Amino acid sequence: MWRALEGSKFDREHDNGHPLGLAFSNIFPWGEIRAGDRRSVLFASPREDLLATIARDLQQDRAFNIGEMSFEVDELSQLSVDVGEPGTRGVIETATGVVVRILPEHRERYGIETDYDTATYWRPEHTIRPFKEAIQANLQHKHDRFAHEYQDGPTDVDGDLFEGYDLLKTYALPVTVTTGTTIDLLLSKWRFDYRVRSDSHRRHLNLALDTGLGGRNGLGFGFSNIVEKTAPSESQLEGADALT
Structure with a gap:
């Protein structure tokens, strides 16, 4: 690449x-x-x-x-991937592990105690809150880089990015980040349930698919796929139109 x-x-x-x-x-x-x-x-x-x-x-x-x-390479093809219009429900699964680091200045907020001053990789005993807030803040950074200035980002609106967070596993992996330099990363794999709340939320979810979740995306981590998707019924669309 x-x-x-x-x-x-x-x-x-x-x-x-x-x-x-x-x-x-x-x-x-x-x-x-x-x-x-x-x-x-x-x-x-x-x-x-x-x-x-x-x-x-x-x-x-x-x-x-x-x-x-x-x-x-035998063939190149273009795909169009979309989480769906408001009201759509689905499941997004991480095809590669997600890297989430909790910075030293944030550990006190979450009550995480360690004996070292470097960033801490998220693990299940830290609870789901720091993971959710970290991937949302990371996605906000990507939104600030690639979205239009007039559009609200994921941390500018109410509501979580996903409705459900199902942890599949965590594992450590030695990764060569540059020539001659290998570090151990702690990764997690997930299934996320989502319901598209609005056009803004739709953009945020699609951005997560386009850029990857968490950090180290340039090394292939955080790639995600839609594995289930259910379009809203006509009554749900009518209700969404009424709210709009």
Whole structure:
């Protein structure tokens, strides 16, 4: 992915401390791979020119290597993903782990005690509140970068981003962040229930799909997918119109 961005305006944003606005999946379907098997990868971003830059490079250079696995790009296709209009219910699942760090200045707020001064990775014993507030604040930062100034962000409105938070698992993973530098990340995987409350909430949920949840999205973490979606009934739409 970063090879595709070399020499472009996006290359200058690598490791600048701000979200690039890109999320990407693992290869799927997962499982044993033999020569000749086909797999897919999803890239998501609110920046169409960024996706176009990656697509052009993949069209010119079809080699796509992941670790020691060598692939060749066979086809590129464009997808349109949307959580749905107000009233829609659904489930979003994190396809890759979510990275949430609680800064030292915030630990006292949550009653988290540690013996070190660096940021603390979220874990279940910290309760759900710091996780919810962290991913919402992180999404607000991405909103401030990529959305229009006149639009309200996720922390500017009432209500949680999701209605339900179902933790699937937490796990530690050694990750090479730069050449020669490996750190241990504590990750969590989730299923989130949502009900689209308004057009603003719809934008926030779609932004989460486009940019990834939590941090370290440039390393592939926080990518999410809609796994269930139920459109609102006509009576629900009429009620929403009346409220509007």
